[in-house]
Amino acid sequence: LWPLSPLVIKKIEEIQNLRLKINMIAPSHGVIWRRNPTKIVEAYLRWAKGESEDRILVVYDTMWGSTEKMARSIVEGVTSVNVDVRMYRIPYSDRSDIMADLLNSKGLLLGSSTINNDIIPTVAPILEDLKGLKPKGKVAAAFGSYGWGGGAVKTMEETLKKAGFDIVQPGLSINWVPDREELKRCFDFGKEFAERIKHL
Incomplete structure (x- = not known):
């Protein structure tokens, strides 16, 4: 995550600007987020920004x-x-x-x-x-x-x-x-x- 932080922040902000209602996040590998998918998006944004x-x-x-x-x-x-x-x-x-x-x-x-x-x-x-x-x-x-x-x-x-x-x-x-x-x-x-x- 950290080496790619600038890209992660940019992509998340692009998606947020689209104002889409996200019901699920299903990556090609990893966990599928069916409940409250915005929770993991917000967490990734915090991590990418170095907030702790x-x-x-x-x-x-x-x-x-x-x-x-x-x-x-x-x-x-x-x-x-x-x-x-x-x-x-x-x-x-x-x-x-x-x-x-x-x-x-x-x-x-x-x-x-x-x-x-x-x-x-x-x-x-x-x-x-x-x-x-x-x-x-x-x-x-x-x-x-x-x-x-x-x-x-x-x-x-x-x-x-x-x-x-x-x-x-x-x-x-x-x-x-x-x-x-x-x-x-x-x-x-x-x-x-x-x-x-x-x-x-």
């Missing part, structure tokens, strides 16, 4: 649990300022569900442990999807844990930028298992990101 809700997705994977601890503290920080948040762990969450939820969300916090100075392999498909979809009007930041050398956060930030996200705050990297003070940093990271979302 004050919602943040926290999407991550972890090797030994450190990045998951970070993700949970980040979610607590987001909820502390009353911003809706959804947490997805890759690969236990369906990528299609994540991308569908991103349509209606303003922000993405992406997390990965570091392996070989890079992201863990399970995070790569999400980044590939995002590069291809090129989301419109979305903000992001990255977080993750590492052992000897970091690298995952840098890879995620670079790829998110290429995908069209606005990186609104520096990534957060934690060495080994986060202690109480570092979990507080994670909480503050989520809270700060959520505060930014509220002002978009």
